Amino acid sequence: MPTSTVENYLKQIYIDQPTDEATMMPMGRLASAVGVTPGTATAMIKTMTESDLVVYEPRTGVRLSPEGESLALQVLRRHRLVELWLVEILGLDWSEVHEEAEVLEHAISDKVLARIDALLGHPTVDPHGDPIPTADGDVVARAHTSLPRCETDKPLRIVRIADQDPEFLTYADQNGLVPGARLIVERRDRIADAVTIRVGGHDPITLGTSAAERLLVEPADGQTADPR
């Protein structure tokens, strides 16, 4: 059984994988993701290599082994189910649940997790729209596009908010920018590096591209949204 420290390293490596490529995560990036100095990360990764959780190439980076990935997915499943439980059952704000889940993800047993999963009706996405891995490690991620890459005047639906920062999440919530919300891109301004959108009944709002990139959307067509 891995320690919670090891679980955190595994999770961060998993999350960093941008595509499904067998690409390596640089040690510096891992260190800052986990919140330790580079030397600490190097030492840790070496011992994790001993236990076959990762593949490490000095001066290149680190990648999960199959066993490592499987463990990472279990941690991620706990994290996201806990987040959803905190929001749906206990009524916490979606901006604050990430920090709480960061602790609880290491303390929830399989049995308790299974009960929470059932209580929530075997959900597939967490409050931020992130997919919840299944108990046997499958991730069914919905296809999505980054908002600034979308055409204007097409109906879109928010799939996911790719940012855990409480301030950003609070702002998003106040503007109706939650998973399932429908919106259209009204204008895209290359020079101002901004995007103007209109959400549901709200007034139009303008976001800088870097903020808009955190909003992942899908085409909404004429169909009804099925949120969560």
Add this chain to the structure above:
Amino acid sequence: MPTSTVENYLKQIYIDQPTDEATMMPMGRLASAVGVTPGTATAMIKTMTESDLVVYEPRTGVRLSPEGESLALQVLRRHRLVELWLVEILGLDWSEVHEEAEVLEHAISDKVLARIDALLGHPTVDPHGDPIPTADGDVVARAHTSLPRCETDKPLRIVRIADQDPEFLTYADQNGLVPGARLIVERRDRIADAVTIRVGGHDPITLGTSAAERLLVEPADGQTADPR
């Protein structure tokens, strides 16, 4: 903020206090309660003395300081609320919740605890009948007597089961020996060191004194039981 190790030491010292006396817990007993060797306990208690959590007298024992007691009560509150949540909301068996709570008691934030408390309707006792300390550290324990010390043929009600062993708890549950259950002592046999009781609709059962001592009861009079 104390580590979870420190929280465990504090909790064990608190639980050991038999009466409300300012008596000392011997180091050997503490060590085995926490599950470490005596040398480890001595070292730990010394550092806890530095932080004014305990009062330590070499070769005599250890006792909680006021600050230590306050922290211990917070841990105990978390433990017992979590146990009740596991039983009442998630439907786990009362025989298995102690172990689960042993981990979760260190991972639950004040905010989450407050929500769970509200969800449960601000309960006063846990699934085993142990009192749940209030948020500001009051413990309202109901008066009780150990079963073997009771008169025969008087109506009694179980207040508390003072044992966390899953086997014992499963046995108790199967025989209707749960908090709130009514029973009478049919016979007390000094020589056989046993007590025969009759619970609700069940057949009479005979318990050895040492097992019966784990059952804490109160007089039931004619009044209706108000369980929990």
Add this chain to the structure above:
DNA sequence: TTTCTGACTTTGACAAGCCAAAGTCGCAGT
């Protein structure tokens, strides 16, 4: 009063994590 014994404390060692700072490596730019 002296001795023995079991409970306790001390000592030395170890594992997991961590940091700071010194050392090394590879590659971008010349």
Add this chain to the structure above:
DNA sequence: ACTGCGACTTTGGCTTGTCAAAGTCAGAAA
């Protein structure tokens, strides 16, 4: 090919929490 620099690794040291084994003490037994 050479030099620098930033990213990475190594080294030495620290903290927390633990055990095993050796040393000490107080009270029971003689």
